[in-house]
Amino acid sequence: MSQIVTRYAPSPTGEQHVGGARTALFNWLLARNTGGKFYLRIEDTDQARSTQSSVESLLRDLKWIGYDWDNADDLMYQSKRVPIYDKLISELMERGLAYEAWETKAELDNMRGQAAIAKRPFLYKRQNYTHEQLAKFKDEGRKPVVRFAMAEKPYYFDDEVLGPKCGVDADQAQDFVIRKTDGMPTYHFAVVIDDAEMGITHILRGAEHLLNTCQHIALQEALGYDRPKYAHLPVIEKMGGGKMSKRDQDKLIRERAREWRDAHGEIVVDGVDVEKFLSDKKSQLETAEQDKVMAVIGMERRELPEINIADFRAAGYLPETLNNFLALLGWSTGDDTERMSMDELVSRFSLDRIGKSSAKFDRAKLTKFSTEAFEHAEPQRVFGAMTDWLSVNPDSPLHRCDDDQLRTLLAMNTGFHVLAEVEQKSTLFFEAPTEYDEKAVAKFIRKGEPSGLEHLRTSREVLAAVETWDTATIEAAIRKQCEGSGAGLGKVAQPLRIAVAGGPVSPPIFDTLAFLGKDKTLTRIDATLAALSETA
Numbered sequence: 319m320s321q322i323v324t325r326y327a328p329s330p331t332g333e334q335h336v337g338g339a340r341t342a343l344f345n346w347l348l349a350r351n352t353g354g355k356f357y358l359r360i361e362d363t364d365q366a367r368s369t370q371s372s373v374e375s376l377l378r379d380l381k382w383i384g385y386d387w388d389n390a391d392d393l394m395y396q397s398k399r400v401p402i403y404d405k406l407i408s409e410l411m412e413r414g415l416a417y418e419a420w421e422t423k424a425e426l427d428n429m430r431g432q433a434a435i436a437k438r439p440f441l442y443k444r445q446n447y448t449h450e451q452l453a454k455f456k457d458e459g460r461k462p463v464v465r466f467a468m469a470e471k472p473y474y475f476d477d478e479v480l481g482p483k484c485g486v487d488a489d490q491a492q493d494f495v496i497r498k499t500d501g502m503p504t505y506h507f508a509v510v511i512d513d514a515e516m517g518i519t520h521i522l523r524g525a526e527h528l529l530n531t532c533q534h535i536a537l538q539e540a541l542g543y544d545r546p547k548y549a550h551l552p553v554i555e556k557m558g559g560g561k562m563s564k565r566d567q568d569k570l571i572r573e574r575a576r577e578w579r580d581a582h583g584e585i586v587v588d589g590v591d592v593e594k595f596l597s598d599k600k601s602q603l604e605t606a607e608q609d610k611v612m613a614v615i616g617m618e619r620r621e622l623p624e625i626n627i628a629d630f631r632a633a634g635y636l637p638e639t640l641n642n643f644l645a646l647l648g649w650s651t652g653d654d655t656e657r658m659s660m661d662e663l664v665s666r667f668s669l670d671r672i673g674k675s676s677a678k679f680d681r682a683k684l685t686k687f688s689t690e691a692f693e694h695a696e697p698q699r700v701f702g703a704m705t706d707w708l709s710v711n712p713d714s715p716l717h718r719c720d721d722d723q724l725r726t727l728l729a730m731n732t733g734f735h736v737l738a739e740v741e742q743k744s745t746l747f748f749e750a751p752t753e754y755d756e757k758a759v760a761k762f763i764r765k766g767e768p769s770g771l772e773h774l775r776t777s778r779e780v781l782a783a784v785e786t787w788d789t790a791t792i793e794a795a796i797r798k799q800c801e802g803s804g805a806g807l808g809k810v811a812q813p814l815r816i817a818v819a820g821g822p823v824s825p826p827i828f829d830t831l832a833f834l835g836k837d838k839t840l841t842r843i844d845a846t847l848a849a850l851s852e853t854a
């Protein structure tokens with residue numbers, strides 16, 4: 319068979335959603351598996367919604383996740399190809415296969431309404447305008463669209479995933495818009511031209527495009543193009559059902575913002591109608607607007623369910639873990655293998671193992687994948703990922719660490735599931751406790767004979783005498799203290815933890831003290847002794 323050529327064709331109207339990334343991945347895997355080509359095309363014909371910042375974020379996220387495209391020097395932007403589309407549209411018009419249509423939106427709504435009353439589907443068919451009508455439309459300053467005259471016949475195709483005979487009967491054919499009033503082609507037109515010109519052999523895309531394919535086939539037939547193979551990928555759903563959408567993030571922000579408003583008063587954010595956002599469940603915020611509102615209410619992006627690739631990057635997943643997980647959203651190996659490197663995914667991927675039923679986005683499974691991946695990854699890989707994570711988390715206190723300290727933090731915080739957790743577990747190194755966990759104090763400071771507080775006093779002296787401040791020397795000194803007093807390590811270590819971390823949880827205690835440094839350790843113990851002795 320000749321070379322397989324696939325493409326990913328995002329519309330730059332927002333950040334890269336995880337569902338789009340799955341589409342890109344499958345196209346990329348098929349191309350790489352077969353030694354074919356994978357192209358990227360920016361579908362920016364919707365001038366009102368397409369933005370350059372969205373293009374930039376799409377490219378950034380695709381690079382991060384690792385789907386290299388083979389037209390890097392010649393990225394296709396549909397907005398730059400309008401003369402090409404226009405020429406083809408003129409040809410279709412000359413052949414009588416396309417024509418200008420002049421209805422306003424209100425008139426179309428009216429036609430739709432009448433179809434609904436008559437209980438028949440609204441299918442636009444060519445209207446016969448009189449000369450007078452045409453003159454009037456022009457006088458009014460109306461701008462026509464161009465519609466394609468879709469031949470009345472059945473449109474069926476074999477889908478590589480959904481099987482034979484997908485499509486619609488002849489009575490579903492309708493004349494659809496191929497050029498909008500602003501002179502831009504519609505998605506349906508541009509997609510067909512570009513796929514043909516790029517030599518795309520296989521189109522893998524979301525199932526929501528299934529019926530669009532009929533219109534695309536009609537155009538291919540009119541223009542004499544080959545029909546590519548189509549594979550419509552199963553929908554990705556949340557565990558409880560429903561689409562994964564940014565709305566879930568907005569919902570959480572809305573809840574928290576309402577609580578904040580009830581406690582603190584009106585939320586004022588420049589350029590955002592917060593009251594509308596709070597009162598209208600359907601209203602949504604752009605990513606930048608979400609950030610502004612969250613800044614006011616003291617909420618962090620990482621508290622939101624991740625939806626966009628940028629969210630997963632900011633949380634601190636490895637791209638290879640995410641790819642492994644995304645690959646299994648609709649595809650499987652056929653045996654029990656689930657954990658695969660990028661190379662294994664490339665070598666094992668095949669179209670015929672893509673399933674029909676919807677795929678569940680199981681966050682618990684992703685967490686498990688991620689934790690295991692970090693456990694098994696080479697330290698150098700994890701360090702590289704940490705550097706990348708810091709580049710997208712400019713406010714992280716971990717920026718205060720040098721490379722060696724970062725390596726140490728990564729080594730001592732085993733078992734984390736994302737890099738953000740390393741930061742969270744390291745907070746104690748950057749902030750002294752301002753309060754102490756009451757339960758822990760009752761259990762580990764007050765109880766015992768001698769009490770935890772007394773052990774802590776002794777530890778203060780022991781540690782003050784340690785000259786070489788490293789994990790091994792600190793450990794030897796504290797163990798000697800335990801032997802001397804006949805106490806188990808826990809009895810001595812827990813009061814130390816409370817002193818340096820404010821509670822009973824910290825990374826391994828000797829590593830923690832070594833990292834913290836002698837001065838800070840002793841200062842925190844002194845503060846604890848002072849605070850907890852007073853109330854004794």
Ligand code: GLU
Pocket residue numbers: 327328329361509522523524527
């Ligand atoms: N721009 C379309 C989208 O983002 C592409 C659909 C297709 O792959 O044909 O949904």
